[in-house]
Amino acid sequence: xxxxxxxxxxxxxxxxxxxxxxxxxxxxxxxxxxxxxxxxxxxxxxxxxxxxxxxxxxxxxxxxxxxxxxxxxxxxxxxxxxxxxxxxxxxxxxxxxxxxxxxxxxxxxxxxxxxxxxxxxxxxxxxxxxxxxxxxxxxxxxxxxxxxxxxxxxxxxxxxxxxxxxxxxxxxxxxxxxxxxxxxxxxxxxxxxxxxxxxxxxxxxxxxxxxxxxxxxxxxxxxxxxxxxxxxxxxxxxxxxxxxxxxxxxxxxxxxxxxxxxxxxxxxxxxxxxxxxxxxxxxxxxxxxxxxxx
Numbered sequence: 149x150x151x152x153x154x155x156x157x158x159x160x161x162x163x164x165x166x167x168x169x170x171x172x173x174x175x176x177x178x179x180x181x182x183x184x185x186x187x188x189x190x191x192x193x194x195x196x197x198x199x200x201x202x203x204x205x206x207x208x209x210x211x212x213x214x215x216x217x218x219x220x221x222x223x224x225x226x227x228x229x230x231x232x233x234x235x236x237x238x239x240x241x242x243x244x245x246x247x248x249x250x251x252x253x254x255x256x257x258x259x260x261x262x263x264x265x266x267x268x269x270x271x272x273x274x275x276x277x278x279x280x281x282x283x284x285x286x287x288x289x290x291x292x293x294x295x296x297x298x299x300x301x302x303x304x305x306x307x308x309x310x311x312x313x314x315x316x317x318x319x320x321x322x323x324x325x326x327x328x329x330x331x332x333x334x335x336x337x338x339x340x341x342x343x344x345x346x347x348x349x350x351x352x353x354x355x356x357x358x359x360x361x362x363x364x365x366x367x368x369x370x371x372x373x374x375x376x377x378x379x380x381x382x383x384x385x386x387x388x389x390x391x392x393x394x395x396x397x398x399x400x401x402x403x404x405x406x407x408x409x410x411x412x413x414x415x416x417x418x419x420x421x422x423x424x425x426x427x428x429x430x431x432x433x434x435x436x437x438x439x440x441x442x
């Protein structure tokens with residue numbers, strides 16, 4: 149028996165029937181920006197949950213645009229499960245009866261997911277907003293909603309026998325570590341997906357820094373100047389020819405916009421250059437380090 153709480157985006161006063169119906173319809177296709185934003189949200193949920201949990205946790209995060217599941221988290225002992233999807237989320241756990249400790253975990257998880265996503269919680273067992281209480285009668289009749297193939301703890305990691313050889317399930321254990329992040333083995337190699345995400349983030353940061361150098365800013369500024377002057381000249385020629393239609397004013401507006409953008413880029417380049425020239429001076433003012441102060 150599993151008690152599950154669903155979370156959806158909901159406008160004030162919107163009926164849950166409309167919310168559930170909207171979830172059944174096809175939404176916008178998930179792009180890379182949406183994937184990155186969703187994974188970042190899941191990581192915040194994971195970090196806050198780990199602060200509340202005192203048991204081992206396994207997680208999985210999406211890397212490819214091949215589905216709407218962004219991240220999954222599951223505890224080993226209590227079976228608490230959190231799934232973050234593209235347009236919804238869910239929190240579930242095996243129902244342990246009235247007053248079971250896992251109910252407090254479910255409440256905490258729902259609060260954290262709602263705070264990080266802005267979603268509202270819905271109790272499908274009661275058919276209404278989740279208010280922190282659990283329907284014991286409905287829970288007894290509710291089926292297990294987490295199939296074995298989706299259970300992050302369905303297979304234990306590979307272990308070694310006392311003679312030093314690998315156990316028969318070594319291959320399955322290795323495959324498991326390739327698909328989920330397990331916080332039990334801190335000496336294991338880095339999760340390749342996490343390492344790949346780190347490298348991608350570093351590359352993005354490097355590109356952003358390159359675009360913010362004074363040279364790059366001035367180069368982009370001159371491109372804006374060329375397009376601005378060209379569009380402005382076209383607009384002036386059309387006015388001289390007596391053409392004062394919408395297209396003429398459109399050329400003139402875009403030309404002015406490009407020139408203003410060029411001025412902003414040149415100003416930004418000047419400020420960046422001044423900041424770079426100030427750093428060595430600040431360092432020099434500090435004077436040489438006194439070895440006696442070490």
